[in-house]
Structure formats: C-alpha cells, structure tokens
Amino acid sequence: MEQVTIRDIARKCKVGVSTVSRAMNNHPDINPETKEMILKVIAESNYVPNNSARNLKRSNAKAIAILVKGMDNMFFNNMISVIEEVVRKKKYSCIIERVEEKANEVDSAIEIVKEKRLRGIIFLGGNFTHPHEKMAQIPVPYVISTIGAVSDGGKPCASVSVDDYRESYKMVDYLCGLGHRRIAIITACEDDISIGRLRLNAYRQALLDHGIPYDPDLVFHMTKDDTYSFATGYKVTKEILEKKTEFSALYATADTLAIGACRALKEAGLTVPDDISVAGFDGIDAGEYYIPSITTIRQPVEQLAAETAKMLFSLISGKEEPCSKVYDGELVVRESTKSRIAQQ
Amino acid sequence: MEQVTIRDIARKCKVGVSTVSRAMNNHPDINPETKEMILKVIAESNYVPNNSARNLKRSNAKAIAILVKGMDNMFFNNMISVIEEVVRKKKYSCIIERVEEKANEVDSAIEIVKEKRLRGIIFLGGNFTHPHEKMAQIPVPYVISTIGAVSDGGKPCASVSVDDYRESYKMVDYLCGLGHRRIAIITACEDDISIGRLRLNAYRQALLDHGIPYDPDLVFHMTKDDTYSFATGYKVTKEILEKKTEFSALYATADTLAIGACRALKEAGLTVPDDISVAGFDGIDAGEYYIPSITTIRQPVEQLAAETAKMLFSLISGKEEPCSKVYDGELVVRESTKSRIAQQ
Numbered sequence: 001m002e003q004v005t006i007r008d009i010a011r012k013c014k015v016g017v018s019t020v021s022r023a024m025n026n027h028p029d030i031n032p033e034t035k036e037m038i039l040k041v042i043a044e045s046n047y048v049p050n051n052s053a054r055n056l057k058r059s060n061a062k063a064i065a066i067l068v069k070g071m072d073n074m075f076f077n078n079m080i081s082v083i084e085e086v087v088r089k090k091k092y093s094c095i096i097e098r099v100e101e102k103a104n105e106v107d108s109a110i111e112i113v114k115e116k117r118l119r120g121i122i123f124l125g126g127n128f129t130h131p132h133e134k135m136a137q138i139p140v141p142y143v144i145s146t147i148g149a150v151s152d153g154g155k156p157c158a159s160v161s162v163d164d165y166r167e168s169y170k171m172v173d174y175l176c177g178l179g180h181r182r183i184a185i186i187t188a189c190e191d192d193i194s195i196g197r198l199r200l201n202a203y204r205q206a207l208l209d210h211g212i213p214y215d216p217d218l219v220f221h222m223t224k225d226d227t228y229s230f231a232t233g234y235k236v237t238k239e240i241l242e243k244k245t246e247f248s249a250l251y252a253t254a255d256t257l258a259i260g261a262c263r264a265l266k267e268a269g270l271t272v273p274d275d276i277s278v279a280g281f282d283g284i285d286a287g288e289y290y291i292p293s294i295t296t297i298r299q300p301v302e303q304l305a306a307e308t309a310k311m312l313f314s315l316i317s318g319k320e321e322p323c324s325k326v327y328d329g330e331l332v333v334r335e336s337t338k339s340r341i342a343q344q
Numbered sequence: 345m346e347q348v349t350i351r352d353i354a355r356k357c358k359v360g361v362s363t364v365s366r367a368m369n370n371h372p373d374i375n376p377e378t379k380e381m382i383l384k385v386i387a388e389s390n391y392v393p394n395n396s397a398r399n400l401k402r403s404n405a406k407a408i409a410i411l412v413k414g415m416d417n418m419f420f421n422n423m424i425s426v427i428e429e430v431v432r433k434k435k436y437s438c439i440i441e442r443v444e445e446k447a448n449e450v451d452s453a454i455e456i457v458k459e460k461r462l463r464g465i466i467f468l469g470g471n472f473t474h475p476h477e478k479m480a481q482i483p484v485p486y487v488i489s490t491i492g493a494v495s496d497g498g499k500p501c502a503s504v505s506v507d508d509y510r511e512s513y514k515m516v517d518y519l520c521g522l523g524h525r526r527i528a529i530i531t532a533c534e535d536d537i538s539i540g541r542l543r544l545n546a547y548r549q550a551l552l553d554h555g556i557p558y559d560p561d562l563v564f565h566m567t568k569d570d571t572y573s574f575a576t577g578y579k580v581t582k583e584i585l586e587k588k589t590e591f592s593a594l595y596a597t598a599d600t601l602a603i604g605a606c607r608a609l610k611e612a613g614l615t616v617p618d619d620i621s622v623a624g625f626d627g628i629d630a631g632e633y634y635i636p637s638i639t640t641i642r643q644p645v646e647q648l649a650a651e652t653a654k655m656l657f658s659l660i661s662g663k664e665e666p667c668s669k670v671y672d673g674e675l676v677v678r679e680s681t682k683s684r685i686a687q688q
Contacts, residue, residue, distance in 0.1 A: 006481075021480035042483070074418070084442060096440040098428060136365035137350075139386070230633040263633040289574040289607040291635050 004045050012045075013038050064312060065095040065118050069105055069125040070227060074256060075282045075299070076124050079145065082305030083122060090313055092119070099126065101227065106130050109138050120312045123147075127194045128157070141315035141322075145308040146299070147195060148326055158315060158322035160308045167297045167329040168199035171279055172206035172251060174331055179340035180249040180277060183207070184218045186236050186261065187253050189226070199253045199281070217245050233260025241268050248276060248340050255280035255287040258294050262336065277337040283330075292335035300327050348389050356389075357382050408656065409439040409462050413449055413469040414571060418600060419626045419643070420468050423489065426649030427466060434657060436463070443470065445571065450474050453482050464656045467491075471538045472501070485659035485666075489652040490643070491539060492670055502659060502666035504652045511641045511673040512543035515623055516550035516595060518639075518675055523684035524593040524621065527551070528562045530580050530605065531597050533570070543597045543625065561589050577604025585612050592620060592684050599624035599631040602638050606680065621681040627674075636679035644671050 010017045015034065022030045023038035064087060068076055080096060087094040097112055099105045105126040112118065121142040128147055135157065148161035175183050185203050188196020204214050220240055226232040233252055237260065240250075250265075252258035258280030262272050272278050272292055280287055283298030307325055314320035354361045359378065366374045367382035408431060412420055424440060431438040441456055443449045449470040456462065465486040472491055479501065492505035519527050529547050532540020548558050564584055570576040577596055581604065584594075594609075596602035602624030606616050616622050616636055624631055627642030651669055658664035 018480075021477065024481065024483040077421075080442075094442075096442065098424075098438075098440065133365070136362075136368065139368040230629050234633065259630075259633050262635065263637075266635055285574050286603075286630055289578065289603050291606065291610055293607075 009038070009042055009045060013041050062090075062092040063095060063118050064092055064120040064122065065097055065109075065112055066122045066124055067097050067099050067105055067109055067112070067126075069099045069101065069103075069123075069127075074284045074286060075146075075228075075254075075301070078284075078301045079124060079305045079308075082302055083145075083309045086306060086309035090309075101225075104130075106134050106138060109142065113138070113140050120316050122308055122312060127192075129193055141312060143308050143312045143315070146304060148324055156322055156324050158311055159324045160304055160311060161324075161326060162297075162299050162304075162329040163326050164195050164198040165202045167299075168202035168253070168281070169206045170329070170331050171281065171297050172203045173210070174333070175249050175251060175277065175279060175337065176206060176210040176212065178249070178277065178337065181212050181340075182215075182218065182247040183212075183249045183251055184220060184240055184245070184247040185251045185253065186220050186222070186233065186240075186257050188222055189224050190221045196253065203251065217243075218247060228254040228256050230256055230260040230263070233257030234264045235260070237261040237264035241265075249337070250276055250278045252278065253281050255282045255284045255294055255296055258296070258336070259286060259290055262290065262292070262294075272336050273338040277340075279337055283332060287334075290336075295334045295337040296332050297329045298332045299329050303327055353382070353386055353389060357385050406434075406436040407439060407462050408436055408464040408466065409441055409453075409456055410466045410468055411441050411443050411449055411453055411456070411470075413443040413445065413447075413467075413471075418628045418630060419490075419598075419645070422628075422645045423468060423649045423652075426646055427489075427653045430650060430653035434653075445569075448474075450478050450482060453486065457482070457484050464660050466652055466656060471536075473537055485656060487652050487656045487659070490648060492668055500666055500668050502655055503668045504648055504655060505668075505670060506641075506643050506648075506673045507670050508539045508542040509546045511643075512546035512597070512625070513550050514673070514675050515625065515641050516547045517554070518677070519593050519595060519621065519623060519681065520550060520554040520556065522593070522621065522681065525556050525684075526559075526562065526591040527556075527593045527595055528564065528584055528589070528591040529595045529597065530564050530566070530577065530584075530601050532566055533568050534565045540597065547595065561587075562591060572598040572600050574600055574604040574607070577601030578608045579604070581605040581608035585609075593681070594620055594622045596622065597625050599626045599628045599638055599640055602640070602680070603630060603634055606634065606636070606638075616680050617682040621684075623681055627676060632678075634680075639678045639681040640676050641673045642676045643673050647671050 006017055006020055010020045013020065015038065019030060019034065020038055023035040066080060066083060070076065084094050099108045105123055109121050113121065118140055120140050121138065123142060123144045124146060128144055142158065144157055144159040146161050148159050148163060172183065187200045207214055220236050222232055222236065233256060241264065250261055252261050258278050261278055265272055265276055270276055278294065280294045280296040283296050287294035287296055304327060315322065350361055350364055354364045357364065359382065363374060363378065364382055367379040410424060410427060414420065428438050443452045449467055453465050457465065462484055464484050465482065467486060467488045468490060472488055486502065488501055488503040490505050492503055492507060516527065531544045551558055564580050566576055566580065577600060585608065594605055596605050602622050605622055609616055609620055614620055624638045624640040627640050631638035631640055648671060659666065
C-alpha cells in the first residue's frame with residue numbers, strides 16, 4: 001500500500017501543508033472547524049508521519065512493560081538499561097511504568113496489560129506476598145526480578161534474583177571476621193517480609209555462628225515511608241548516634257543507605273573506616289566513586305537483567321515453564337571497612 | 345452494566361475457575377485448545393480482573409508520556425517523580441519511555457503517540473535543534489523540559505528550564521571571585537549546540553569579565569559516546585591529570601561529572617578542596633551526601649517539574665499558547681570549593 005503523506009492530507013482537506021501541520025501541532029492560529037476537519041481526515045486515513053511508519057507497525061504489535069516499585073532506587077537504573085537493550089533486539093517496544101510505594105503492583109499490572117495490550121510484564125522491586133488467586137489474574141507471562149522464590153499456589157513464579165539470605169550472611173560473616181562484635185544494622189521496616197527480612201535473618205544467623213549474641217539495640221528499622229535513599233541512611237544514622245549505643249561497624253542493607261550513613265558519621269566527627277566500618281549492599285556506581293569507596297555485595301546486574309528479559313521471552317514463546325533462577329552476588333571489599341584491631 | 349467475573353467466564357466456557365486462571369496465567373498444565381477457547385471468550389467479553397475496572401476506564405482515556413533522553417542522568421529521576429504526582433492528580437496515566445542516546449526524540453514521540461493514543465508529551469533532555477517541519481509533525485501538545493528557548497519556525501515551543509548561560513556564568517564568576525585563575529572545565533562534546541554550548545560560552549565570558557585569558561588547554565570535552573555519569577567525570581579527569589596542565593579549580597558541568605572528578609583526584613593523591621576546588625551543576629542528592637559535599641548550581645527541580653506538567657495540561661485544554669518559562673537556579677556553596685589563597 002502506498003504511504004499517505006502530509007501532502008495527501010492537505011489535498012484531501014483542500015488546505016495547505018502548513019495548515020495540516022498547525023492542526024496536528026495544536027497551534028492556536030487555526031480555525032477550530034478547519035482543525036477538527038483536518039484531524040478527522042487524518043484519523044480516517046492511514047497517515048503516519050515520516051520515518052516512523054515501519055517502526056510503528058512493528059512496535060504496535062509487540063510490547064512489554066517494566067513495572068518499577070522504588071524508582072529512586074539507583075540499583076534499578078542499570079537493570080532497566082540492560083533489559084531494554086535485550087527487548088529492543090527482540091523488536092519489542094518497552095514501556096516503563098512506576099508503581100507507587102503503597103500501590104498493589106499486581107493490580108497495576110492487570111490494568112496496564114488491558115490498557116496497552118502487552119505481551120509480558122517484568123516486575124522490578126515490590127513485595128511479592130500476594131495470594132495465588134491474585135497472581136493468577138495477570139493475563140500475560142511475567143517475571144519477578146531481583147526478588148527470589150515466590151510461589152504461586154505451590155508452583156514457582158518466574159523469578160530472577162540473588163539469594164538475599166546467603167549474600168547478606170556473606171557480608172556479616174566478613175565483618176565478624178574483621179573482629180567486629182558490635183555491628184549495627186539498618187534494615188527494612190519492621191513488618192517487611194520480603195528482601196529486608198531475609199537480609200536481617202542472615203545477620204542474626206551470622207552473628208550466632210560467630211558466637212556473638214544478638215542485641216536488638218543494634219537493629220535499626222526504616223519506617224514505612226522511608227525509601228532506600230541517601231536521605232534515609234543519613235536520618236537513621238543520626239538516630240543511631242543519638243542513642244549512644246556502642247558499635248564499631250555499621251551494616252546498611254543498601255549502598256544508598258551506606259552513603260547517607262557515611263555523611264552522618266562525618267558530620268558527627270567520625271571517620272570511616274578509622275572510627276567506624278560501613279558496609280552496603282547492591283554494588284551501585286555511587287558506592288564505587290564515593291570517598292571512602294563502599295564495601296558491598298555486588299549484585300550481578302548485567303546477568304540478572306539479561307536473564308530476566310530472556311526468561312520473559314521464553315515464557316511468551318511457550319518454550320519454558322516458570323522457574324526461579326538464583327545468581328551469586330560478590331563481596332567487594334573497598335575502603336569503607338577495616339579490621340577492628342587496625343581501627344583502634 | 346453488570347461487571348463480568350471470572351465465574352461468568354468459567355460458566356460460559358464450561359470449565360472451573362482455576363482453569364480460567366491457568367489459561368490467563370499461561371500455566372503449562374492446561375490443554376492448549378481449552379486455553380485458546382478460554383482466552384477467546386475473555387477477549388470477546390467485557391471481563392476485567394477485580395478492582396481494576398474503574399481505574400482502567402479512566403486511564404484508558406487519558407494518558408501522557410515522558411520521553412527521557414539520558415535516563416542515567418540522576419537529575420531526571422527527581423523530575424519524573426514530581427511530574428508523575430501532578431499527572432496522577434489530574435487522573436491521567438503516565439508512561440515513561442527512554443529514548444536511546446543516538447535516536448531522534450521527535451520520531452520517537454510521533455511513534456509513541458500513534459501507538460498509545462496519548463494526549464500529550466513531555467521531553468526530558470535531548471538535543472532540540474530539529475527543523476520546524478519535524479516538530480510540527482508531533483500531533484499532540486508537548487513541553488520541552490530542562491532545555492530552554494527552542495523555536496518552532498519563529499514561534500516559541502513550550503519549554504520550562506533554567507537559563508543555562510546565566511547559571512553557568514554565576515558559577516564561574518564565583519570561582520574567579522575565590523581567586524582562581526586556572527579553571528579547568530569538563531563540558532559536553534565539541535559539536536554540542538544545546539545546554540553544553542551555553543554553559544561553555546558562559547565560562548568564556550565570565551573569565552573575560554575577570555580579565556582572565558581563555559586557554560583552550562583547560563577545556564576538556566566529553567566524547568559523543570560519553571554520558572553525564574560518574575564514570576565520565578572520572579575518565580576525563582584522569583586525562584586532565586595526565587596532561588599535567590596546571591589548574592587550581594575544576595568546573596564539571598554536571599554533579600555526576602564532579603563526583604567522578606573528585607574520585608580521580610583522590611586517587612592521584614590530591615585533596616578536594618585543599619589542592620583543587622571542584623564545582624558541579626544540577627544539585628542532585630548524591631552531591632549533597634558526597635565527602636566533600638559538592639558546590640553546585642541547584643536547579644529548582646520541584647518548580648521545573650510542576651510547571652512542566654501544568655503547562656502541558658494548559659496546552660491540552662487549549663487554555664494557553666506555547667511559551668518558554670525560565671526559572672532561577674541557585675549557587676549552593678559547599679565543601680568542595682575554597683579560596684585559592686586559603687588553598688595554598
């Protein structure tokens with residue numbers, strides 16, 4: 001079929017090309033009736049503006065969405081870049097949609113699928129403790145990314161993540177190995193039953209295994225309104241310092257929190273790591289460039305993101321059944337931690 | 345009209361509710377023909393999964409998109425949060441779509457409008473030097489955000505930004521006032537004719553006004569593939585240090601670049617600000633929590649974002665004509681800069 005051009009539209013409407021352009025561009029200097037007439041003709045024609053006709057046809061047919069909960073979380077930015085690259089190579093278009101902190105991500109998914117006619121969904125972040133019936137309402141294949149081992153009525157949901165318990169254990173074990181016995185932790189809000197709970201449980205177990213009694217006075221929870229941000233790490237560390245609880249190391253369960261913590265410690269006249277060792281989790285860029293650079297558990301972002309996209313396309317094509325894939329994180333020792341003996 | 349439930353679908357298909365659920369959820373343990381039949385019935389019915397029926401109707405009708413070029417730019421994250429809040433209050437839904445660095449943002453806009461039936465577009469970032477005819481092809485109202493004063497065939501496009509020339513002048517004037525005469529600059533790639541060019545021109549003028557000769561040896565351009573990231577600031581600063589050009593201050597035209605620069609200086613054994621003063625631009629959170637905290641020009645993110653959304657809705661309702669709105673930035677002096685006399 002011959003492609004309709006702006007000139008064809010102009011001819012059909014008996015107006016100039018610039019008038020068609022003004023109508024499309026919502027310019028004020030055009031007779032409202034003329035404008036309405038032109039837009040009607042455009043709507044009835046197969047007119048697609050230059051260059052985009054082919055792309056349009058392609059992406060109209062095939063799109064997936066990434067639903068992100070916690071957009072401020074820098075860790076997700078890298079994930080999104082890599083996922084998008086894979087999606088584009090598959091000739092799918094990719095929509096990113098934020099889910100508000102308090103919103104139900106499954107409801108959002110159901111809504112967006114109907115609305116945008118998507119082929120699949122990737123959930124980034126969120127709290128996956130929805131009942132089986134709820135998950136079953138998502139009418140397209142989906143992958144839960146960065147959160148592991150969710151089950152949908154006995155069957156595993158498709159998920160790609162690290163083992164948050166194992167990785168968190170690695171970090172606390174490392175800090176204990178440096179001789180620290182008073183290790184404070186900044187963790188998710190008290191009723192979190194997702195990633196935050198796993199990281200905290202591992203902290204308890206690692207202490208136990210090193211013969212260090214668990215002291216609830218060293219456990220500092222975020223509130224429900226706190227996000228994984230610099231500001232939260234800063235605020236909670238100020239609160240820790242006010243309590244005057246003695247500690248030689250601080251395990252902040254996200255790099256953003258660790259950076260905020262370092263700033264609060266500096267303002268209190270304390271030097272990291274000479275006075276206090278600080279460790280994070282995630283492996284975001286900001287931690288690498290920080291002074292001091294932040295000791296962390298690096299999540300394999302490239303692998304997690306690539307596998308997330310790959311798994312979704314396998315589900316879409318019906319080639320694979322939903323399963324959980326778990327990747328290894330890596331303990332990256334940098335400047336923000338040192339042995340307790342050297343510290344004092 | 346009565347809402348169709350999953351039970352209605354099950355009855356119509358003569359299967360159990362759980363079978364309908366499996367069909368929707370793409371579970372493997374279902375007869376392919378049964379699944380196809382169920383999905384066909386769902387497609388032909390008005391069935392909308394629980395809770396989302398009302399939201400769906402609403403958002404289906406009204407959506408806008410934010411097209412982001414340079415998603416790694418942390419400055420945009422805050423902007424997106426604020427814009428989304430306003431959009432949600434207006435009962436519109438909001439799609440975020442990334443534009444690849446090398447892609448044409450106007451083509452992307454035209455494509456996405458057709459595809460998703462949008463009411464309006466917000467451009468965040470990008471290089472707005474497209475010919476009038478090209479801009480005119482965007483069939484819905486749009487606002488160009490964080491980039492000022494673009495004209496569409498003599499008429500101003502709708503834009504919301506700071507005056508990049510004036511704000512950049514402020515920073516260089518401040519550095520000169522501290523007694524610095526050898527001020528290196530990290531700026532956009534050589535053929536940039538957008539924000540990067542404005543910030544560089546202001547640097548030249550401020551030096552001139554302080555009687556300091558312009559020295560091309562102090563001007564360091566990013567390459568075409570570089571983004572405004574920590575890594576770029578780090579890499580370019582390493583190159584500066586290798587050249588052994590003498591300088592006492594470094595003006596990095598984004599906070600991300602400034603943070604990367606501080607890290608490179610530290611690794612070269614130089615202390616900020618005792619040996620070198622470092623200044624940034626934008627006012628992102630990471631600069632506030634960095635050690636040393638980064639002297640910067642703070643862009644009024646809340647205002648820019650709120651006005652961007654407000655302007656778009658005015659254009660959609662036909663209440664306003666496209667115009668440029670310019671806001672003031674603020675020089676925020678922090679720990680990373682000090683007077684050259686005190687420095688030595």
